[in-house]
Amino acid sequence: MKPIRFVLVFLYLLSCSKDNKFELEQEVETRSFYMGFTAFPYDLSKEAQLETYQKVTSVSDIFLTHLDHGVPWDEALNDLPFPTEVQNTLDATKSGLATNTKILLTATPTDQLRKSLNGYWNNEGSHQLLPVFWQGKSFDDPDVIAAYIKYCKRVIESVQPDYFAYAIEANAAFRYDDAGFENFLSLAETVYISLKSDYPDLPIFLTLQDRSFENTHQELLETSKRLLQHSDYVAMSTYPFLDYSNLQRDANPDLFEDNWLQDFRNLDSAKPFAISETGFCAEDLTIPNLGVNIKASETWQNEYMNKLFNSANNLNAEFVAWFVFRDYDQLYDKTPNPPDILKVWRDNGLLDGAGNQRQAYQTWRNWKAFEKK
Numbered sequence: 001m002k003p004i005r006f007v008l009v010f011l012y013l014l015s016c017s018k019d020n021k022f023e024l025e026q027e028v029e030t031r032s033f034y035m036g037f038t039a040f041p042y043d044l045s046k047e048a049q050l051e052t053y054q055k056v057t058s059v060s061d062i063f064l065t066h067l068d069h070g071v072p073w074d075e076a077l078n079d080l081p082f083p084t085e086v087q088n089t090l091d092a093t094k095s096g097l098a099t100n101t102k103i104l105l106t107a108t109p110t111d112q113l114r115k116s117l118n119g120y121w122n123n124e125g126s127h128q129l130l131p132v133f134w135q136g137k138s139f140d141d142p143d144v145i146a147a148y149i150k151y152c153k154r155v156i157e158s159v160q161p162d163y164f165a166y167a168i169e170a171n172a173a174f175r176y177d178d179a180g181f182e183n184f185l186s187l188a189e190t191v192y193i194s195l196k197s198d199y200p201d202l203p204i205f206l207t208l209q210d211r212s213f214e215n216t217h218q219e220l221l222e223t224s225k226r227l228l229q230h231s232d233y234v235a236m237s238t239y240p241f242l243d244y245s246n247l248q249r250d251a252n253p254d255l256f257e258d259n260w261l262q263d264f265r266n267l268d269s270a271k272p273f274a275i276s277e278t279g280f281c282a283e284d285l286t287i288p289n290l291g292v293n294i295k296a297s298e299t300w301q302n303e304y305m306n307k308l309f310n311s312a313n314n315l316n317a318e319f320v321a322w323f324v325f326r327d328y329d330q331l332y333d334k335t336p337n338p339p340d341i342l343k344v345w346r347d348n349g350l351l352d353g354a355g356n357q358r359q360a361y362q363t364w365r366n367w368k369a370f371e372k373k
Contacts, residue, residue, distance in 0.1 A: 008123040013167070020311035022322065030373035033275075033312050034102050034319040035364070036062035042353070043330035048182040055242035060367060062102040064321040065093045065159065065300060066278075068168055071109065071279065073134050089262065090158040102339035105161035106276065108168035108189060109139065109148045110312070112341075114209075115180065117144065126284065140186035149194050156199060156331070164199075165276060166191050169237050171224045173214050185226065186308035192230035206278040210264060211244050217263070218311045225267050233318070236264055237277040240304070241285075241294060242344070251281060251296040253304045265315050266291030275312060275320040279348035280304040283328075287340050298349070309367050322364075329353030330332055 032351045037056040041049040057063060072086050079086070093103065106319050111118050111127070117137060118129035144289050152166050188206065208224045215223060228234060240260060241251035249255070282301040285294040312320050327349040331369035332338055340347065347353075350361040 014230045015052060029370065031262055031309070031313055031367060031370045032062075032373055034062035034366055034372065035316040035322075036060035036064055036104070036319065037101075037322050037325045038064045038066050040066075040324045040325040040328065041331060041347070042324075042351075042355075044153040044334050048330070052325060053092075053204060057101065059365060060101065060163075060267060061368070061372065062104055062105045062254075062319050062321065063093070063097060064323075065089075065156065065157065066168075066277075066323075067105070068108040068112065070119040070127035070128065071107075071148065072121050073144075073147050073151075074120075074131060075122075076151035077143060079150070083311075085123050085125070087158075087294040088115055090155060090332075093159050101296070101321070101343075102163070103159060104163045104165070104276070104319060105159050106165040107155060108166070109144070109151060110167065110170070110184075112204050113173060114169050116299065117168065138183045139180070140183040143189050145187050147167055149191055152191065152195055154294055156195075161202070163203045163205075163233075163274075164195070165205050165235060166195065168276075169209040170206045170211075170227050171215075171220060173210040174214055174223060175214055176219050176223050176226075181223070185291045188227065188230040196232075196256065201287070203272070205231040205235050205237045207237050208264060210236055210238045210240075210261070211242070213244055220372075221263060221267065224264065225306045228268050228271070231300075233272050234268055235273050235274045235276040236261060238275065239277075239279055239345075241281050241296060242292075247291050248293040249295070251285075251294050252300055253307050258307065261311055270320045271316050274318040275308070277321055277323050278308060279323045280343075280360075281347045282349070282352070282360070285347065287343055289340050292344075298358045298360070300343070302363055305363050309363075322348075324349050326351035326355060327353040 014246055016288055023085060030237055039053045039056050041052045075082050076198060098158050109118050110116065110369050117130065117134065117139065122128055142290050156164055173327055192204060208227065240256050240263065243249060271358060280301045281294065281296040282298045285292055323345060327347050332346050332355065333344065350364055352358060
């Protein structure tokens with residue numbers, strides 16, 4: 001096997017342009033982490049969804065099903081069948097996966113602003129208005145906790161994942177001294193204990209974001225440390241092309257530290273580390289309403305991927321999940337009145353909007369070829 005690894009490294013170096021600043025500090029023979037994507041489609045058509053699914057599973061060894069759609073609160077609490085849209089989403093997760101593909105399943109009780117109760121997910125779609133019964137309920141409400149535990153157990157039973165996150169970017173919006181944060185901690189403790197009791201061998205965790213509009217870096221670390229009491233992993237969501245302190249800058253990987261993940265890794269060195277979500281824009285990102293004007297390039301995206309994978313390997317990460325596989329320009333253009341936030345990750349793909357491969361696509365394939373240790 002060693003000669004093959006030498007060839008892979010040699011071919012990779014030949015494929016690097018003179019502008020690619022990545023250098024192998026040591027011979028890379030193995031990777032610690034599984035590599036994968038979500039199947040977020042580039043268009044609204046069924047054909048685009050199927051093509052995305054087929055392509056991401058062909059270049060991955062872990063598959064991320066990201067249940068950020070809401071929660072079927074009524075059905076979960078009352079033990080009723082899930083709405084067809086919910087069940088179809090769960091059923092599709094394992095369809096067509098290779099037998100050795102790991103499954104990362106993430107769900108969340110919080111809405112997409114990460115601070116309030118998630119919307120209602122039913123056959124009308126995602127993030128629907130909460131039924132009257134649920135409106136105004138806090139995270140520590142007994143009905144909320146009971147419904148969410150039932151929901152988590154049912155999705156686990158349906159998907160049979162290898163990893164399960166019960167909250168997404170749980171530290172993103174809560175302030176350390178918020179009453180709402182204390183309420184969420186009550187939910188997190190109860191959900192975590194209940195799920196670990198029923199699934200002792202399944203990694204159960206919540207994910208953390210490495211930056212926040214609401215907190216200083218130190219406050220974010222303090223909030224994260226409290227949340228990690230109810231988590232098997234230190235799992236990070238990181239999109240460092242977005243610097244919240246300066247939304248009008250170059251997305252040059254040289255502008256942020258090589259050890260940008262280290263503070264979070266150090267919060268609990270006894271727990272496994274993982275990258276639950278990441279990505280990097282390959283085209284300029286301009287969102288006037290949000291004050292965003294970021295210069296980006298395909299080369300910088302590729303440099304970030306190399307920096308990311310080397311850091312993940314150095315930290316012995318368990319997995320790395322990239323969002324998205326192909327730019328979703330077509331989906332964005334067909335979305336009526338698309339929210340500004342939908343534009344943020346539009347150009348994160350390893351394929352551009354027309355389906356052409358970017359530099360980072362080959363970098364991904366080269367790292368994927370390394371043996372998983």
